[in-house]
Amino acid sequence: MAMDFFQSQDAARRNTGRLVILFILAVIAIMVMIYLLVAVIFLSAGRGESAAPLLHPGLMLGVGGITIAIVGLGSLYKMGQLRAGGGFVAESLGGAPIRPDTTDPVERRLLNVVEEMAIASGTPCPPVYMMQQEKGINAFAAGFSPEDAVIGVTRGCAEQLSRDQLQGVIAHEFSHILNGDMRLNIRLIGILHGILVIGIIGYFILRSSLYTGAAYRRSSKRGGAGAILALGAGLAVIGFVGTFFGNWIKAAVSRQREFLADASAVQFTRSPSGIAGALKRIGGYAHGAKVESPNAPEASHMFFGRAITSGLNSMFATHPPLPVRIKRIEPSWDGEFITTGPAIEREEPGAQVPLAGFAGAPAAAAESPAPPRISAVEQIGRPTRQHIDYAAQLIGQIPEPVINIARESYGARALIYALLLNREAEPRRIQMQQLSEHADVGVYDLTGKLLPAVQQLPQGLRLPLVDLALPALRGLTASQYQAFSENVMVLVEADEKIDLFEWALQRIILRHLEPHFARVKPPVTHYYALGRLGRQCSVLLSTLAYVGHRDRPAAQRAFSLGISRLDVRSTSMLPPESCTVKALDDALDELNRTAPRVKQRIMTACAACISADRQVTVDEAELFRALCDGLSCPMPPLLPGQPLG
């Protein structure tokens, strides 16, 4: 039943492909209908009954061409709009971004939940938008890929749900992101828009011909005016019929995805009461899940609950009925909805950490978790309850001043600089000198002040801290970001040593920030097998082998272990001089263009290589997580005692 991350990515792509085929069939059907309409009106008027004159090649070409042009342009226009990023969609639904350093208790609680989920799933914290005017309880995830995903939440959702229920809803949305649903959603909107345009054009022709017909009745040939009227009416009907069927398809696809997302969310939180509770609250709340924004119907399938109610409920509903959803999650449900909201108090940082933690808590705790046997690679894109609890713990361990600085744009930069500073004194001195020349005075001072705190942080906290700082960094302006990314590169290169973690950190940061400031093309799948990528695999595994193993023979053994998992032509380990940062960068860029299944094998090979000496240091674990991120595979944080692959 449960597909792993890579299977579901593949499935999502296949479904998108099927959708495109359905769409092409629909356009062909529309072309035929329009042609028949035009032919009947214009070719047979005044002629006999013969069927042959209905087939007019020139007309067919003309109608076919114009139809494709209209539908194509309409779809591309809409998808171009949507490609502008998840934030665009969120704003068009009335959302405003929540500042990462907000102190409003309702917003703070929401952001804390999202932060925990993000760290638990190994993705940077997405921007959160709040639809202030909406009283209904609803949420959505928008964006073309996990990198530019945003989460939107209504005011009602933030205020009316308990923390547990809110966590369930956010988990549901994260499942959409991790399952690759969003690309499908956006294609759906785009396609339907194209078909709708035909109806709009028809309606427009109808209106204008009625208008001109009325005004110039005496001058227009009755036949001509009547023909145009009929054309307009016909196009309108065809367009709206097309939209009718399109919505039907959209609804059916969406209902299935919703059940899937519910199931994933339950797996994620391991607490059916969370998401079931949210659904029950929607049932018991006066405004339900209703979204008032005029753009809601178009995006209705992207929401958590049923955002609009249409008359023909069951056929067009984008979501299964509430009671059915609740029953699937909680078969023993008694039919009662929840009618009261929670009291929201200010959250203390770290307060959400459960008492049965990992830090050697005695077995008196009800459920002291044993080290998980599932490997990290198998949990890519599939975080669990343990990860959420672990994430809350990690966040709680970060000193409050550091977290506060991470959440605002000004200080977040200094924090990143501090994280990039080398642990050894001499390289660090060079870096600080470079920084003093390139960065603002205030930021340089702040970096110096943060350094002791950052150096005392346990190493496993560095990547989660970056995940937390990314939302604030997205708030930089284009020119500020330019200066920031240049400073980051300066720091990485200044110490003249290749620190793999530094490199990984810089890569994660820039990879997640670039799309926000410049149009970056998402990687397109180009390779379905590793045949042509022998050199890249060799670079990757050789570097990993050298990093974790002291002497040449041990490294060679690790390399062989790794390469044996991949079916590439016999490739040998590269000498250390060939494993440069640039080579690694290029290798990862190429490997990022492989199909999900292939990526899974690459990750397994890397895990085998790292674990060859039966010892996974925190450094190696962080490096592994950074590599996963580089291949667009979100890996949850490594739990204590968990095997890598």
Place this chain on the structure above:
Amino acid sequence: MKLAIVILFVVIAIIILSSIGWLIGIFNQLVRLRNRFQNAFAQIEVQLKRRYDLIPNLVEVAKGYIKHERETLEAVISARNQAVSGLKQAAMDPGNAEAIQGLIGAEGALTGAMGRLFAVMEAYPDLKANQNMMQLSEELTSTENKVAFSRQAFNDAVTAYNTYKQSFPAVIFAGTFGHGRDATLLEFEDREAIAEPPKVSFT
């Protein structure tokens, strides 16, 4: 012949619809850019408010030591109050040129007054060594850095708005769409630049 008319009609319909879509796009972009600089102003507001809150505390501590420079201290307080109301005006409509100019003027006066206060404080080493004073000046500097930072963001957003508004094709429709006036950039003088006493080096 009739067919030609029909095709003409369809093509005209397409052109008209595309134009409407294009116009809507321009309108939305203008609104979006304006929202952006208004949001950016909200960030400055937070930092400026914090700065204005720190100043009375600073003056209180200074009063205990500086007994004879009452005018300087009072000048600071009154400039600060002016700035607070200037900020309130500007916050109501960050696109309004007069309000922004008012804020710039009030901030300039405040920075000048603060500069004179810090110059006076040089003569009171006890005051400078006071724990509270050190902490407050530290916070003040940090807040001013953040003001400069968010001011940069605001100015970038204003520039983006003005540039889009003035270039083709938005320039034709901006007025009719309700975006007649350019937004004003926020230019403050840095306190350090004004108040820094000339460096004297003994070599």
